[in-house]
Amino acid sequence: xxxxxxxxxxxxxxxxxxxxxxxxxxxxxxxxxxxxxxxxxxxxxxxxxxxxxxxxxxxxxxxxxxxxxxxxxxxxxxxxxxxx
Numbered sequence: 001x002x003x004x005x006x007x008x009x010x011x012x013x014x015x016x017x018x019x020x021x022x023x024x025x026x027x028x029x030x031x032x033x034x035x036x037x038x039x040x041x042x043x044x045x046x047x048x049x050x051x052x053x054x055x056x057x058x059x060x061x062x063x064x065x066x067x068x069x070x071x072x073x074x075x076x077x078x079x080x081x082x083x084x
Contacts, residue, residue, distance in 0.1 A: 011054040014043070018081045019063040036081040 017025075018036050025032070033039050064082040067075050 008053055010052040011056045012050070012052045013056045013058065014039075015058040017059075019060045020067045020075055020078050021063065023075070023077060034077055034081075036084040040084070 016036060016039055017032075018034060018039070022032075023034050033042070061082070064078050067073060067078040068082050073079070
């Protein structure tokens, strides 16, 4: 998909379900990758030559922020995923 100026406007979408509520979601629990770094590493391995120059990342950042900001937060995975 090119713009009038000839720039490549294509993108790849990633809906990373890494939010705290999805960390405990039971279906496929044993197969679910919850660590955002691991997900990104898998993408780099799968697409050494990216199919597009941009990635549109979809996630619920507010959910991660609320969990991390909770005074008694023990969810270190949420802290890590927000930091990535």
